[in-house]
Amino acid sequence: MARLRPPSKPPGGAACPLLITVCCALVSGGVTAAAETKxxxxxxxxxxxxxxxxxxxxxxxxxxxxxxxxxxxxxxxxxxxxxxxxxxxxxxxxxxxxxxxxxxxxxxxxxxxxxxxxxxxxxxxxxxxxxxxxxxxxxxxxxxxxxxxxxxxxxxxxxxxxxxxxxxxxxxxxxxxxxxxxxxxxxxxxxxxxxxxxxxxxxxxxxxxxxxxxxxxxxxxxxxxxxxxxxxxxxxxxxxxxxxxxxxxxxASRRDKILVFTEPLVFEKAKHICGLSGGKLALPMSERDTWRLFNESVPFGSACNTGSMFSFWLGVQGHAETQTWNHYLTGEPLNYTNFRGRKPLVENPFICVGFVGDDKIDSREHGGWHAVGCKETACPICHLDKVVLLKARGLCKASLFDRQYFLTKDNGSVAFTGTHYSKITRHSPLHDGHENASDHGFWQLARLDRPSVRATLQMTSPTHYPFGRNEWAVQNDVCGTDSEVITITFCKEHQFSCSDGSCIEVQQRCDMELDCPSGSDEMACHFLTLDPSYNSDNPPPRSAASSPVEVQIHLHIYAVESIDVDNFEFTCEIEVTTEWFDPRLRFRHLNYATELNSLSGDERLPWTPQLEFLGDGLTASDVLERRSSLSVRRYSDPLGDNDEEEQASEVFAGEKNSLLLMRKMTVTTPCQFDLEKFPFDEQECSMRLVISGITRDYITLIPDEEGISFSGRRKLLEYVLVKEVIKKQDVGNYSGLEVHLYLDNLTNYYITSTYVPTLIIVVIGYLVFFFPINNFNERIMVGLTGLLVEATFFSQVNSSIPHTAYMKLVDIWMVFCILILFQVVVSVVAIHWVLEKWPLPNVVRAVAKGLPNSLRSPEEQKKARAVKANRFCKLFTPIVTGVFLLVYAGLITLDSVIQKKISVAQKKVPVSQRRSRWPKRRFGVPLAEEKNPRR
Structure with missing residues (x-):
């Protein structure tokens, strides 16, 4: 049989006041009551x-x-x-x-x-x-x-x-x-x-x-x-x-709804609970809206009347400086107000507006506004401009409860009606001796067609609504647990529900800023999800084509601390960044800022590549690790939301988002210096990075787009770093990369401190040939002094440069300088012997020369021979020195040409060798970061 329901009576009982009758007509859209239909x-x-x-x-x-x-x-x-x-x-x-x-x-x-x-x-x-x-x-x-x-x-x-x-x-x-x-x-x-x-x-x-x-x-x-x-x-x-x-x-084209919460609250809490329901505090914008709101609130007038003239909050706040009444969210001044009598002054910043929605009050006050303190209590009237669906998160996939609810009325209270078969209703307190009985009542989630399937939430206060994160006692659900943490929220996709039910953007989750009132957005920020069967000792699986897993590497050199030529090694501060994909992993709430996605604090860590550092001749290097960090670099959008988790979190696939291991270390590596051209030498030192323990059939190292970079001072004490190169170079059956550092000697120091002084001494020694030929003592003293000083220079320079069994260019220079000065001393002695001890020739020879006998005295003949020998030495010494300098310069130039040819042959690995699976980055940052600078 049909159950006929009579039409509801107008507010105020059978004797409807004239004002309410007019109100009903206004709401209906005409002066007279509209015709009813069934x-x-x-x-x-x-x-x-x-x-x-x-x-x-x-x-x-x-x-x-x-x-x-x-x-x-x-x-x-x-x-x-x-x-x-x-x-x-x-x-x-x-x-x-x-x-x-x-x-x-x-x-x-x-x-x-x-x-x-x-x-x-x-x-x-x-x-x-x-x-x-x-x-x-x-x-x-x-x-x-x-x-x-x-x-x-x-x-x-x-x-x-x-x-x-x-x-x-x-x-x-x-x-x-x-x-x-x-x-x-x-x-x-x-x-x-x-x-x-x-x-x-x-x-x-x-x-x-x-x-x-x-x-x-x-x-x-x-x-x-x-x-x-x-x-x-x-x-x-x-x-x-x-x-x-x-x-x-x-x-009607209107799709909005008025919802009344029947617990008197202060204005801030009333505003908050309307926000949790997905609505706003109601605010009539016309006379028609006022009477519609009044009719909606009349059934709740008795429950919300606290003895004051007003019973409900409106979404209005006063602004003391401008003396205007503004919308509580936008701050915009209102064009419509309905204060009874003269519009009140805004006496302080904490003035709000109450609404008269009780038909038992003087009819002249119906629908009127009253300026009251925001600390007063009244019931919130929430305006939902559309049907708001709330989501229940945390239920298992097979749960019998609905996952979406909308707010309805149930016996004068707010209820949560599921979209299919469930409903959440409020119940009075139980006083039957139960240990968990609450003095404030409880909320019950039940299947309407299966009453035995239910869940209970004890209320902690009269205003405790099941919004946000709460623990429910469950009975007879198929999930197999006695309790479930369920989050009921109106948050949409790409939003995170705080523990109280309020919403923030999901990008604000785990960004090191407290955005939720309770700070719950920064709790449990674990970026890594590891399956229980995950083995950290095994590398990521290879692709279906059995191609090895690529580990991309970037080497950044902060500084070359020292070039120890004596011990044939160099020391540098480096940062090695390795990047790879592991499809076995799942990540959560990743930021575009990679530094925020740190995994270093997690108890279980994924597999990471282990690198071995080798020097020239595959000799071992000394490695001192200063700092390391493991993080996740975000490239992709998240996967679909999983409402089985009681908190919304973005989940990212490991095959599309990479792991990033940064290791900062001090490395001392052997280098076979070739010092034959010292101090005009150009050195090449190499260092190899090799994957340890896993063959290249499974793991392969490849340089990233830049490969290697340097940010320190290139000019060192003795050398300048000209260029750094990284290229692919396997070691046996293991994948590796080889780093080459090209160094040029800072020759200016040796030129000014060694070559110029020694050359000056040679010149001084050469000048003795311009002294008077019979001034032997001065000539021999200058030559011997130059030779001794040159020998002293040789000893000092030899003690300050690397010792080698082979001759270096600087050694050749010093030996030449000593030899040329030795030649000068020997020449001075020989000239003096000619001048003093040379045997005189007979007269026949003098006559044969065509010289008169009067000019051929023995002393003159000796002096003539000495002058001729001295003239020869003046020419011979600079000629020999010039030839030596040309040959010496040729050796230096030839070495530079050879080094340039080697540099051209050893170029950096081209970018084209990078595989297409690696997303492009700009300055080491994924392009997707430009979408959201914060993340």
Missing amino acids: VVQFQPDGVARQDTFLRYRGEVPELGNATVCFRLRLHQLRELSSVFSYAVADESNEVLIGFEEDTYMTLYCCGGVFHDYYNYSVTLRQWLSVCVAMDLESRLVSLLVDGNIVKHKLSTLSETQLRVRGGGLLLFGQDQDSYGGGFTNTQSLSGTLADLRVYDGVLSDDDMLVFGRCDSAAEMSASPIIDFSNIERDFEMVNVDLLKTTKERYC
């Missing part, structure tokens, strides 16, 4: 049932074409929300119109000849107008969807004429799996059906648009053969509610 509500208690439906009493004729129009407000979803089910004796789905979940409209017709699905997103708790026009002759279906008409061809290959056979059974609210039966809970209807019309023919597009607009002034060209004009006469109602409403209600 609608059918299926499953009003939310329990999915098989014994609730509407049956048409008349006979359905045979239809060549047909149109079905209706207005529907879905309360909850089923696997199939069956609206229209027409069956004949041999076919249960002669015509079926329904909605599968909230995504598709399903249509069966003509004895199962065709079955089509149409994308149609349904929003719960909102009226929608639907028309299905089936042109069976042309095999075309026209759908009125959200005021728009969409046409589809029928998906059938049947060549027979399509018709809807008559004489069958027409039901609403259940799917007939057999003629007049075969009902199931999951294929029933939970909602309100209004303005049903069935036409014998195809409605025109204009007529369907008129129906969709609820245009009362326009007349439709056809009359329905079945409608709701006389429901009691034409239909049999089984366990449904027959309600009265106005056409304006189910045709």
